[in-house]
Amino acid sequence: MARRSKTASQWLGDMVEFLGLGAIQLSTPDPITIAKGKELQWGDDLTSITVSVNDEWIFSQYNTTTGFLFISDQNPTPQAEVGSQGAGSVMLMSAEDSARGSHLRIWKNRGGNYNAASTQVGDQLGAIDFTGFDSADLGEASTYSDTDFAQIEGYATNVTDGSSAGRMVFKVLSKDSFNSILTLSGSANTISIGTGKHIIAMDQDIRYADSSDNTVIVELPGVKIPAHAIITSVAAVVKTGSDLTTHKVNIQISATSGTGANSSISSGTELLGAGVTNTDSSDSASAEDIDLSDDVKEVWVCRDTVRNTLGDAYVYICNAGTGNGTTSPEVGTLTVIIEYYGLD
Numbered sequence: 001m002a003r004r005s006k007t008a009s010q011w012l013g014d015m016v017e018f019l020g021l022g023a024i025q026l027s028t029p030d031p032i033t034i035a036k037g038k039e040l041q042w043g044d045d046l047t048s049i050t051v052s053v054n055d056e057w058i059f060s061q062y063n064t065t066t067g068f069l070f071i072s073d074q075n076p077t078p079q080a081e082v083g084s085q086g087a088g089s090v091m092l093m094s095a096e097d098s099a100r101g102s103h104l105r106i107w108k109n110r111g112g113n114y115n116a117a118s119t120q121v122g123d124q125l126g127a128i129d130f131t132g133f134d135s136a137d138l139g140e141a142s143t144y145s146d147t148d149f150a151q152i153e154g155y156a157t158n159v160t161d162g163s164s165a166g167r168m169v170f171k172v173l174s175k176d177s178f179n180s181i182l183t184l185s186g187s188a189n190t191i192s193i194g195t196g197k198h199i200i201a202m203d204q205d206i207r208y209a210d211s212s213d214n215t216v217i218v219e220l221p222g223v224k225i226p227a228h229a230i231i232t233s234v235a236a237v238v239k240t241g242s243d244l245t246t247h248k249v250n251i252q253i254s255a256t257s258g259t260g261a262n263s264s265i266s267s268g269t270e271l272l273g274a275g276v277t278n279t280d281s282s283d284s285a286s287a288e289d290i291d292l293s294d295d296v297k298e299v300w301v302c303r304d305t306v307r308n309t310l311g312d313a314y315v316y317i318c319n320a321g322t323g324n325g326t327t328s329p330e331v332g333t334l335t336v337i338i339e340y341y342g343l344d
Contacts, residue, residue, distance in 0.1 A: 229342025231306040242292035242332035255310040289320035
């Protein structure tokens, strides 16, 4: 198909029709060169449109009845399909022969289109709004308003390389005010329901051992139990066993943060282990220390009510007893789940 050479006025006269409300209609059967190597062209039946770069198409919309389009960097096989599945619905489908699925990315860049700039702590990276009309919204088409009834928001809470973390907030409208019903916090590995109930759930690698009782193995990073909180449940699951012959631990809280490995915990309060009478385990209803050496997948749990009278408290995994020795393990991971009520 031959390309036409036209002046700007000829292009406007032949191609462009302004329909009002910001809409423009293009009317030409020929390809449109956007820039060198980049072309916009119509299908033979004028019901499809393709955007190509150096003869490799990257976007193709076809069949105006179904509204499907392809997005691809492969020719002719598309990597993704986006289409309508009926009125008001959208489907995103990966058409690539691989294990990778469809991927939707919402991206925040402070530097604009061409200059990358670091995200700042507290930045909202994106949001999904669920919008409709309430009884006061409707009016003339030129003056109507709308209402967001629900939102999903994503934030950056730490932007330091190696420690980056985020937060996701689910909100719903109630009496014209948004309530944060569910918050997922990466920094503290916490699920929060409303503002008062919290569940900490994290996998912690265990890489130290000591033959002294109640010495620190590791402080759970980013985890804090606020002052006046009430702990209602503490559980631990051995995800990966230790390579030590004997490796028993317990879970404690302390008002002091930053106590290093192999040092004695400062005024610790045991939450889970042989020192807490109501600790149950998969093997026994009697209180036992958490055994990392040969109890993979086994569970320890205690549902005692613990009132935090220490002020802000920090969670530690500690050596239990004197039989662990001083050789550091190379493997071993403990899943820790703590449920509490309180406000930071």
